[in-house]
Amino acid sequence: MTSLLIDNLAQYASPVAPAPARGSALREVEVVTGAAIAIVDGRIAACGPRDQVLRDHGDLPVHDAGGCAAIPGLVDCHTHAAFGGDRAGEFDLRSQGAGYEQIHAAGGGIAASVRDTRAAAADGTLGPLLDRHLAWMAAAGTTTAEVKSGYGLDRDTELAMLDAAAAGHPIEVAPTFLGAHAVGPEWDDADDYLTFVIKRVMPQAAVRAEAADVFLERGAFDRDQAERYLRAAAGHGLVLRLHADQFSQAGGVGLAIELGARSVDHLEATGPEGVAALAASDVAAVMLPACVIMLDLPRPPARELADAGAIVALATDFNPGSAFCHSLPLVMSLACMQLGMSPAEALVACTVNAAWVLRRGDRLGRIAAGYDGDVVLLDSDDWRHAAYHLGGPAVAGVIKAGRRL
């Protein structure tokens, strides 16, 4: 916990509404010019026009922002950042015409990452690999990230992934148990595998994780299987999340609402009924534009969800197969260029709403008194460069709880 005065900001931009921001609040970003931010013991004590802030906090150690713009520390609410190996070879093949589902069916895809992640967990390199990925994310402005398990699909590796996520990191990590990412390679039957996961892995996973997630999709788990897994997770007190509607509508939105899940993620295949149902619910709609680009998927109905009043969030989906992308600023760019969102909506979706998905909306995602001192300094005097500068370098500095990373 550190104290710091961030002085000489050309401006800072912050979501106005507390979490979750929906409807008109999704577009509401306050821009304060000639600003300063006072962080005391890791929390924002004051922020606003610099004269006002300096009156009470002029004695803090100063970080001179040199006339740049600032935004809240970014929150990445959907990542698979703990993995071994990469899938550059698969990327190469896919660029020459092989389909994602084809590769998946042929034993590539998730199966390849399961092999590599098990090997990394066994030889002690999984933690350093996760640290490397988190360092990339932090350099791009992410100060809090979710990290899922799901490349183990056996007891030891799933727990090792969660332990790696829960270990101390320069940024804050929220671990999610994704034991139902795919059927473990040792299992012929999805139901048998789920029985194993629920009985043999989940009790210990629940001690380490905050949430549970399932991949509801043809080729992975169906609606009934997802329900069984999630009800068991709820019994352990875990927050519920779903990967759904990525390639097909298989009931994930309805199940998420029925079970009171915190979010349903992907939504590339979601139609008007799903949009209306989500808008009328308290389930967040998490969209993943890097995956959309990398797999060349149909675009999720971001504009429709925002206009209908859904709780909209954005995330990287950072993973070695379908989104080898750690950068939330790039996700913001893609959301504006491909999904019809404005820079303000993209900012809210990557900050306060993403924090809400991770149940940290009361203290993360805004530059406001009482919130954590998580601030991203941009390489521009206009905060919109975070989305406008396609491919960065948008980020000039990152501060987590008052400490420079």
Added chain:
Amino acid sequence: MTSLLIDNLAQYASPVAPAPARGSALREVEVVTGAAIAIVDGRIAACGPRDQVLRDHGDLPVHDAGGCAAIPGLVDCHTHAAFGGDRAGEFDLRSQGAGYEQIHAAGGGIAASVRDTRAAAADGTLGPLLDRHLAWMAAAGTTTAEVKSGYGLDRDTELAMLDAAAAGHPIEVAPTFLGAHAVGPEWDDADDYLTFVIKRVMPQAAVRAEAADVFLERGAFDRDQAERYLRAAAGHGLVLRLHADQFSQAGGVGLAIELGARSVDHLEATGPEGVAALAASDVAAVMLPACVIMLDLPRPPARELADAGAIVALATDFNPGSAFCHSLPLVMSLACMQLGMSPAEALVACTVNAAWVLRRGDRLGRIAAGYDGDVVLLDSDDWRHAAYHLGGPAVAGVIKAGRRL
């Protein structure tokens, strides 16, 4: 001119065929593992398996690449990197539904950059702004870039842009005279403006530039006007290039072939006849996927051009309006994800073929003896991460003519 031994490369990847690579040569990338590259007086003296290279060049000063992969220095053959101001506000508006042509017609678009660039040229900040942009490009692996004029549209600013481009820079710059980017704001008539440009600006621009370029498009210049401008430029000994087929097919491909232009750039609207004509010609097809993403344009027929045997190149189109993107690795990612190109094709298109567009194909774009010592070290042991890692950080180091940037 510096001498250097780049040792301990996990691998390097280089286009096999000399420029221009077309047909099957567009896909041919040689990967040498356990490699080293010896650069003597700025040129590659030897490259290959490290034992062979060290035998003759073991006495050179060593840069230990630490097991990373390398590719040739990237060549960005289409940029508007000399500009004042930005257009983040326009980006914001467009993300809320305003069209590019709408913004252009309303006096935004190029007109805004003309105002800001004239101001920067007048107050002496244009050079530092270009340096800033070139530094971003270099950090992303670009060792040679084209820089166009075209935001002056008056005599003094057009020449100031070319002077800024021709000044000494850490990377190599090829200046292009784009006096026919748009009709200057002081002129009511496009033909009168062209007469001014050809008579009053081009003679001095031709001393500073290597090439001339024109924007052939509805709202800019038509085919006859483009021909008049380009024939005048040819009379001054300038290489000819065209912006064409971005929004509509207005005869640019045919004109480029008729005049023996070096390249025709954009091609988002090019149909099968244009593809066939380009494939049968020696005019390079330069595609700009960052612009495609940022304006959400139809995709250019990259796969068709490659398969038909055209000389295919890729570039950033770095500019403040339609492609605020300096990064060729990101362009390579987008080419693989959105345009159906493979990592190998994207590499050839950003190296040896882009060098050919800039008439430097005999010495840039390959890791081969006799070529300039321009090498990009990647943050991976697999060169394909240059395209696979969406949003980087793919680049670990950049060497220009044997000197670390």
